[in-house]
Amino acid sequence: NAGVTQTPKFQVLKTGQSMTLQCAQDMNHEYMSWYRQDPGMGLRLIHYSVGAGITDQGEVPNGYNVSRSTTEDFPLRLLSAAPSQTSVYFCASSYDRDDEAFFGQGTRLTVV
C-alpha cells in the first residue's frame, strides 16, 4: 500500500515546454485533487475529480489540464509551461467527501 505517489519529485522545464505530473493512488479513492503551493499563499486548488471520467476546475485552473480515465490515476498536464507555474505541486485523494484526504510528497517544478 503505497498511498499517494507523485512523480517526478523534481523537474526543471524551459518556458513553452509541456509535461505531465503524475499522481497515482492505490487506496481505491474516488476523490482526487491537485494543489499548488507558493510561498506566503498556502495551497491553492487547481483541479479536482470526484470519480473516473469526472473532473472540475478549482481556484487556479488556467494553464493546466486534467483527465481521469481510471480511479487510480489523476495526471496534471502543463500545456505550455510559464515561469509563473514554478511551484510545488501536491496531489491528494480521499475515499469519499467526508473521509480524510491523503497528500502525496509533492513535485517541485521550476520553469526557466
Added chain:
Amino acid sequence: AQSVTQPDIHITVSEGASLELRCNYSYGATPYLFWYVQSPGQGLQLLLKYFSGDTLVQGIKGFEAEFKRSQSSFNLRKPSVHWSDAAEYFCAVGLSGGYNKLIFGAGTRLAVHP
C-alpha cells in the same frame, strides 16, 4: 468569497510553552474546518477536523482546536510544545463540505527554541 486567514506568518515559542495558532475563515455555509501540518520537504498531514457537534476537537500529537462560530475562528492549541512540533501549520475550509475542495490559509511557520 470564501477565504481563510492565518494572521501570524511566523511564531517562535520555547519548548514546553503553550501554543495557540490563529485561524479565521469567511464562508457562508456551515464550515468544514481542518488543520494540517507540513514538515520541511514533506506532504501535509491532517492534525484534526471539525465537521459538526462538539466545538472542541481533539487531534493527533496532543493538539486541539476550538470552533467559535460567533468569531469565525478555529484556533489550534497545544498545552506544551515539543521541539518536534517545529513545522508549518495550515488551516483550511472545505468548500463543498468535507475534504474534496479545500481553501487553505497562507500558513504559520512555528519555530521551537530549546
